[in-house]
Amino acid sequence: MSANPQHSDSLSAADFDSLLKRLASRIPAHCILTREEDTRPYECDGLSLYRSLPPVVVLPENEAQIIEVVQACKAFNVPIVPRGAGTGLSGGAMPHPRGVLLGVAKLNRILSIDPESATAVVEPGVRNLAISEAAAPYGLYYAPDPSSQIACSIGGNIAENSGGVHCLKYGLTVHNILRVRMVTVDGEVIELGSEAPDSAGLDLLSAFIGSEGMLGIVTQATVKLVPSPACARVIMASFPTVESAGEAVANVIATGIIPAGLEMMDKQATHMVEPFVKAGYDLDAAAILLCESDGTIEEVEDEIERMNAVFSQAGATRLQVSNSEEERLRFWAGRKNAFPAAGRVSPDYYCMDGTIPRRHLARVLNAISEMEHQYRLRCANVFHAGDGNLHPLILFDANSPDEVDRADKFGAAILELCVEVGGTITGEHGVGIEKINQMCVQFSRQELDFFLAFKKGFDPLGLLNPEKVIPTLSRCAEYGKMHVHAGQINFPDIPRF
């Protein structure tokens, strides 16, 4: 097992010109962008902290053109960075300074919706929400619903293994994709998974989902559709302490209920969003829970009753149940608009994505609150409470280099705490370039090398989205040193290089 071959810096200007010539001869001119005013919009994804101007952006219109791009890049040993809708939050689609940015947004057709098999066949550029809209006439929808679902594409969802508010009950992207058609680094088209319940051989599909564009370019996918529930209602419950809210979450699940959605917001978060959305949140509560039930009208009534009983028992100070679809959406509006609300109260915000075993919730939230003093920055917490996925929103001003630095360190400290309590640095946003240093904390060198070896199985040349996700030995060494200089070694028991 060895590190990826190095290629990027050795590319000469002459080679790059030859690559452009070859692309121009195979792909329509309007699909190739090289002028700065055209390529500038592609310099970053949803995480604007990390930018790099791509020398060329190619926006193919079909699979055949994607094959051409991949083969050309292979011939000239040029890295390829795939991009969906560019809504990612970890810099996974940040361009490579010597590479081709390959956007698949133009492959945006829904090829079929089949109510008999409850599946849809779609191209990678199809927006997440567009699938559910197209399936609605059949009483079906696509369950994973990342908060960016109005804009994000299914290709990007596959790359990131996106989650969403309803994934506690309906699963993540990996649970809802049956088949992927993709172009390999050799320019060959292969299919992983199938419309059958399983496939022969290794389960490469599951390993491919969430691989952040490092194993192949998706050109088509079959997704699972599920029947739309006849009814959905949400409980909004107030709690006097974060501990009691955490206990309520544990008790609901221990009772045998899997809510359709179970979200928590702390006081800082409700105060941040309430003026913006006027959802009617209890501003005195230390934490509020939003707990949704879906199914038939009778099922929902029955479940809401059982959920309410658990919340009262756990010490809820206020309980409200949505009585109309309008009210349900209003209760959710605050949660769904937490990010934009953060953008309103602060010039910039930095969204973290750690996941923890839920029993450590109070400990982690208390530690984050102490960190607010340590780093002199505010932090609002929204939380997929059902599955332990935290989204602390660190508020800062990017015009102040010192605040950027503190926000960065604050974020890193939160992620390392997540690892310390047995969790992970990213639940659904991906590692990308943003959390690559924290990978050195979560995994041993041998584990990272195993990942690199795995990547070589798909991409022996190391051309697909290189230098993301899996840190090299020297990068981890550098990160280790930085920590020593800052005088705060968080995990003295972890081997450092």
Place this chain on the structure above:
Amino acid sequence: MEFVLSEMIDKVMTARASQRPVYIRGGGTKAFYGEPQPDASHATILDVTPFTGIVNYEPSELVLTARAGTPLAEIEDTLASNRQMLAFEPPRFGASSTIGGCVSSGLSGPRRMHAGPLRDFVLGTTLLDASGTVLRFGGEVMKNVAGYDISRLLTGSLGIFGPILEVSLKVVPRPLLEETLVLEVDEAEVLHHFNAWRSLPIPISASAWESHDGVGLLRLRISGSEPALRAARQKIGGERVDEAAAEDYWNSLRDQTHPYFQASPLWRLAVPPTTPPLGLGNMLIEWNGGLRWLGDGEVEPDFVRKAAARHGGHATLYRYAAPPSVPVFHPVTSGVQAISRRLKQELDPTGMFNPGRLSREL
């Protein structure tokens, strides 16, 4: 480090140094599954059963972590005492079945079409790799996208990347209520029913259709709250089956003690659930049409494989009497095979773990 684990590491290191293949063994109940392994006399047998015990179980977090040698029965008993279960209902081929063997084989039972396959519930694994190093992937949390999903790659890999040492699984609450309905329908009708029901919110948690002397019977298990079952009964119709008889029936499918599974050769066809009747013989149909068993005498392997492939599925020679002349698993495409071969080469460079078990080439 614990003695049992250091012993296993020693065995792997020694085998590697002496270039001997390592055959990984759990409870031995699934020895029939996969390609036949050559005589074990020149191989190192790595017995995983001493590495046993539930490491962590948090009912309110819906997660259980156990060492690979832990008996499946022990895990199921522990879950049952908290009204929880393994949603994928893995087959128990015997009392000695272990959780390691269960995950390595990747087999799911009757509830699979409703709850999802085994791999959907694998949150993390610990692997003993070819260098004798203990590696940890994933973890005990539901959502985790740090690094590649190696745990799911290991699921169903039949040990070709090394022994799984420990596994963390998502567990689920038992349904509030369950009941079984039976309907008399023929094969074409039953598949038609499944197609109509698939887009409706009917909580079918298991289905099986079988035919005797030309009379087809469909059994359906429905699960959920009383209002959900009432609505499902109305839509489906049929007769209710006595609770004890129903439980025996689903267990006989799950554990494959049902007479149909005694056939040899026995083919397992996984096909898109909407696939029409295959016309290969008298089949047992599970998973709302997605899983079809064929134990109807001697059918040409090539004929079975072509029929499955024509509809976008695959056929496994699940049980066989004599070493088969054809590959046990459906051949994969050359592109997928190339990746599989490179993965084996990268992750187990000397090819020592369970050589040939998943594919003669790997």
